[in-house]
Amino acid sequence: MFSSLPDEIIENILARISRWNYPSLSLVSKRFHSLLSSMDIYKARSQRGSNETCLYIWLKLPGHPCASWFSLRPKPNNQKRTKRRGMIRLKRDSSGFSVVPIPFSSTDSFPELHNITTVGSDIYIIGGPYKEPSSSVRIFDCRSHTWRDAPNMTVAREDAQTVLLDEKIYVMGGCDIDKYNANWIEVFDVN
Template structure:
């Protein structure tokens, strides 16, 4: 692995994205890698009609693994988090809680088991900051609603969730409202609940604070989000791409000029679902979504 360290030290990095897809007429879900302008791409064989370079030089190619038995069966709702050149698959999907952690080394395309969490979780939300992974939610024990994984010690530590005096937040969580960690800064976790309310959790004293009652926009909870240069970008369940400054009590605004992308009659964001959004190099966004293929009605 010395070659990867050397390339990283001299700034000769490759940009590659991994995607887990279920395809028609293919018996198993599969992992694929999206390479930014690769020099060589193997597109021969049974995949040649599916995966080729687009006009920009980017390519989507199947990712080789030693066997299907080595693959964790990731499903919709299962948490996946990028940490450097590795991908952590954390917990279980909807209705299948698990404490397991699987780690994909993207340099060698090999899987290994990571240390188990202290609680079994489903559809968890996670973020990586300052050599730590923060995971929240989707477990029965609110006393261990938050966990922190220290990359140096390779150990999990449980943190308490909302207490008895946070009745409103507890009710939201018991009702299984959607929630996710937006950020970790100023010693606090920033958590969005139900698409409208935003809370800050103080990591030192374990207290919760409501920092935003509701947005001036009426939109459902963000399906996914990412951060580029201290700006947060997200995609709503209705296919709206949003941005917000990284500040307390932030307000979200729509990204302008994307009407054609959103309103395409068969493949637009408006007709899509299961959105993913990631930073693509510097100051670029990569947005992926499933589309229904159903024509949208013309607006009057």
């Protein structure tokens, strides 16, 4: 049904759907994935006033071998049925959040998390964990729930610290210091 519609009409329809459904919808087809990860859908949502905030969590659950990405989703207003003294009563429940797993393609790889910096809708994972230095920079796109590689840092780092200032990520420490301390800090321009 959707295959015969122009992209603009599908984007208009998808812009009306809650962003919470996008991870599942992006798995429907390559076309849906492409439309949902494009900036056009977010422009359409913004024009409609359909922006939703979202909190992403990297969480290791007990009994699971590795950590995974989740989003913290506000629970919708629900009515709960309760039985009291033989009478059924409806009670509104609007409190709390749900922890929702984010589905990924089987080809996505998840780096071990160490240093995270957020810029807009992108989460930057920089360097390696303690005793595992790396020069890699991976970016998690929160709109499309996909990973992409950024240019590597010039020095492998472990457990480094970062600061975001003027759309530049300053990466400090986590490496061997040369005699001039030239490697101690590195600047990564997000543009």
